[in-house]
Amino acid sequence: xxxFNIKNLNIWFGQIHALKSVNVEIEANEILSxxxxxxxxxxxxxRMLNRLNDxxxxxxxxxxxxxxxxxxxxxxxxxxxxxxxxxxxxxLPLPLSIFDNIAYGVKMHGLKRRERVSEIVERSLKQAYLxxxxxxxxDVSAFxxxxxxxxxxxxxxxxxxxxxxxxxxxxxxxxxxISTAKVEEAMLKLKKDYTIVLVTNNxxxxxxxxxRTAFFLSGELVELDKTEKIFTAPADxxxxxxxxxxxx
Amino acid sequence: MAxxxxxxxxxxxxxLICGLASIFFVVLIFLFLTKEGLSVFKTVTPFSFLFGKxxxxxxxxxxxxxxxxxxxxxxVTLGAAIISIPIGVACAVYIAEIAPGKIKEILKAGIELLAxxxxxxxGFIGMVTLVPWVKTxxxxxxxxxxxxxxxxxxxxxMPTIVSIAEDALYSVPKSYKEGAFALGAxxxxxxxxVLLPAASSGIVAAVMLGIGRVIGETMAVMMITGNAAxxxxxxxxxxxxxxxxxxxxxxxxxxxxxxxxxxxxxxIVLFIISFIxxxxxxxxxxxxxx
Numbered sequence: 001x002x003x004f005n006i007k008n009l010n011i012w013f014g015q016i017h018a019l020k021s022v023n024v025e026i027e028a029n030e031i032l033s034x035x036x037x038x039x040x041x042x043x044x045x046x047r048m049l050n051r052l053n054d055x056x057x058x059x060x061x062x063x064x065x066x067x068x069x070x071x072x073x074x075x076x077x078x079x080x081x082x083x084x085x086x087x088x089x090x091x092l093p094l095p096l097s098i099f100d101n102i103a104y105g106v107k108m109h110g111l112k113r114r115e116r117v118s119e120i121v122e123r124s125l126k127q128a129y130l131x132x133x134x135x136x137x138x139d140v141s142a143f144x145x146x147x148x149x150x151x152x153x154x155x156x157x158x159x160x161x162x163x164x165x166x167x168x169x170x171x172x173x174x175x176x177x178i179s180t181a182k183v184e185e186a187m188l189k190l191k192k193d194y195t196i197v198l199v200t201n202n203x204x205x206x207x208x209x210x211x212r213t214a215f216f217l218s219g220e221l222v223e224l225d226k227t228e229k230i231f232t233a234p235a236d237x238x239x240x241x242x243x244x245x246x247x248x
Numbered sequence: 249m250a251x252x253x254x255x256x257x258x259x260x261x262x263x264l265i266c267g268l269a270s271i272f273f274v275v276l277i278f279l280f281l282t283k284e285g286l287s288v289f290k291t292v293t294p295f296s297f298l299f300g301k302x303x304x305x306x307x308x309x310x311x312x313x314x315x316x317x318x319x320x321x322x323x324v325t326l327g328a329a330i331i332s333i334p335i336g337v338a339c340a341v342y343i344a345e346i347a348p349g350k351i352k353e354i355l356k357a358g359i360e361l362l363a364x365x366x367x368x369x370x371g372f373i374g375m376v377t378l379v380p381w382v383k384t385x386x387x388x389x390x391x392x393x394x395x396x397x398x399x400x401x402x403x404x405x406m407p408t409i410v411s412i413a414e415d416a417l418y419s420v421p422k423s424y425k426e427g428a429f430a431l432g433a434x435x436x437x438x439x440x441x442v443l444l445p446a447a448s449s450g451i452v453a454a455v456m457l458g459i460g461r462v463i464g465e466t467m468a469v470m471m472i473t474g475n476a477a478x479x480x481x482x483x484x485x486x487x488x489x490x491x492x493x494x495x496x497x498x499x500x501x502x503x504x505x506x507x508x509x510x511x512x513x514x515x516i517v518l519f520i521i522s523f524i525x526x527x528x529x530x531x532x533x534x535x536x537x538x
Contacts, residue, residue: 050430082432092427095446105431108441161431 001028002069003165003195004049009063011044013056018044020219021063026165031187031196033210033227035203037242041219042199046167049197050084051077068164082109085163089170091150093142098134101142101153105161120160128156129186148179155186166190168198172205184209203243207231215239281519285512288312297513303477303488305497305507312510314517316479320394320487321463321521323480324473327398328405328462333455335402336409340454343410344417345439356411363407371468374400379472386484392474394487400468405458412457416450417443449532456529460522466491490518 004026011019019041026032034042047053048065051072065072072080093101102121111117121138125131130152134145142153151171158166168187172180180202187196187209200206206213207227214224215236223230223239234240288297292312300313343355378399383391420443428438444451466489474486475496494511501508 052426052430055426055429078432078434080432081430086430088423088427088430090423092423094424094427094442104441105433108431108433108437157431 002026003028003067005064005066005069006048007064009048009065010061011048011053012058012060013044013053014058018219019048022221024214024221024224026195026197028195029191029193030211031191031198031209033206033213034197034199034216035201035206035213035242036216038201039218040216042216043169044219045216046086046169046197046199049165049167050081050086052081052086082161083163084165084167085158085161086167086169087151087155087158087171089173091147091154091174093145093150093153096142097139098142098145098153099138102157102160105157109161121156124156124160125153127159127186127190128152129182129189130156146179148175148182151175151179151183152186155183159190163194165195165197168196168200170199170201173201180205203245215242217242278519281512281515284509285514285516288506288509288513291506292510297510298517301479303493305501305510310506310510312506314490314493314510314514316477317488317490317493317514318517319479320473320477321489321491321518323394323483323487324397324401324469324489325459325463327394327483328401329455329459331398331402332405332409332458332462336406336454336458337413337451339406339410340413340417340451341439341444344414345435345443356414359407359410362403363411367404367465367467368471370400370403371471374468374472382484388484390474390486392472392486393484394473394480395483397469397473397487397489398483400472401462401465404465404468405462408461409454409458412454413447413451416447416454419450420446453529453533456525456532460525460529463525464491464518464522466495470495490514494518 002025004024006022006024006026009019009022010017022041022045034045036042044053048061049067049072053059053061054077067075067080067084094104096104099121102124103117106117106120111120122131122135125134130149133149134153137144142150145153151174155166155171172183175183184205187198190196191211198206198209210227212224213227213230215222215230215234215238217238223234223236225235230239231243234243292300297312297314298318299315300311301315302311302313303316304311339355339359343352347355374396378396379391381391382388382393382396386395424442424446425438428442433441469489470492473489473492475488475492476486477488477493478485480487494514497507498511501511
């Protein structure tokens with residue numbers, strides 16, 4: 001099943017042409033990794049999928065972007081963002097306790113019953129592989145957690161509102177290798193129930209977790225294929241050069 | 249080489265002296281105030297001064313109880329706070345979050361202009377427009393009431409509250425906002441549950457500084473609150489504030505008299521109140537989150 005169907009997508013921020021005629025289909029329950037140097041448009045692409053680019057005052061787009069066969073501009077924006085969750089590069093806990101950080105989004109979407117909220121908090125923390133580390137101290141400030149734990153807390157928070165798709169924007173850029181491994185493990189398990197789009201600067205991470213990998217360069221989608229194919233026999237020279245570390 | 253060093257040294261010391269000057273003057277003012285003010289306690293006890301119910305400084309013997317003045321100041325300030333805090337904070341939210349570019353600039357300029365109006369002008373406008381309005385609306389014998397004072401002072405507190413609260417809201421990291429939006433929050437939910445709490449210490453500081461401005465204000469209140477030194481039973485009666493008392497009576501008090509010292513003691517009370525408010529504002533402004 002196709003989750004996102006993107007045809008001939010162009011976007012601009014003022015004079016800057018950030019994405020040029022991009023065509024992508026994102027399948028349900030796959031991990032799509034997106035790699036490319038900085039300024040290649042990979043984050044702008046990701047932020048199209050939950051319309052976070054709309055916050056930019058000079059944002060313009062043309063082309064076709066469908067989510068579950070529905071024009072993304074016709075979907076109520078809050079519903080869209082509930083269904084398409086996002087985890088940011090820097091872990092961004094709110095100045096609240098661990099429990100309240102996760103309960104926050106859930107309550108915002110109208111769920112009030114305390115025991116149901118507790119259930120969701122526990123389930124989300126388990127899915128994000130954080131439950132065992134924090135179950136005895138749910139009421140301490142989220143800032144007391146380590147960077148890796150905070151990032152998994154943010155994943156749990158995203159999961160708590162029961163999205164269908166999770167967008168990861170360089171989720172491990174500030175983490176050590178062990179925390180990175182834990183986040184990657186969580187992602188691989190989550191793929192069963194969710195569609196994942198992962199933007200990463202770490203080429204090896206894309207190779208480890210991605211089912212398919214897309215390579216962006218200067219706002220163009222250069223190549224999109226099965227991860228093994230991209231990393232063993234890329235069709236485009238530029239992809240080959242980037243993966244081998246010749247530039248970027 | 250040596251000349252450069254001497255120059256450096258001289259400039260450094262000069263700046264140091266300038267820096268110390270402000271503290272020096274504050275200390276000097278405070279010392280003078282205490283020296284003059286404390287003399288009043290030779291004739292009245294601090295308790296009967298602070299909690300005495302009547303202020304008749306020129307009767308024989310003089311009655312020097314400033315409770316009516318404290319109540320007057322607090323009532324006018326409270327009224328001004330109730331009016332200016334919701335409007336001021338809402339205005340700050342509108343400017344920082346909602347207003348499109350052009351309107352934002354116009355509003356900010358307007359707020360700055362409001363801050364630039366001399367208090368005597370505000371008092372004068374209040375006297376000819378607000379006071380008659382209060383009189384007829386509430387059907388009172390006089391429109392010179394605590395309410396009139398509160399309304400005019402609310403205008404004076406507003407610029408401080410709006411500009412500092414707007415700064416606080418503006419300096420909330422953009423990522424907080426994006427995080428809330430990415431969870432599917434509406435704009436209002438983001439403002440109410442993320443931006444306002446994250447900016448809360450700055451907003452409290454803004455409110456405190458606004459109140460500090462109100463409590464120290466003299467001219468406008470003297471013109472429109474009626475200046476009756478009685479403990480107010482409602483907000484619709486004339487009151488007299490600490491500041492107005494000093495301004496109105498200092499000219500006629502005989503230097504070295506009991507009345508004269510009492511006015512200085514009122515100054516000390518005022519000084520302490522503003523000091524507490526400013527320190528509280530400072531604490532909130534520099535509070536580290538969590």
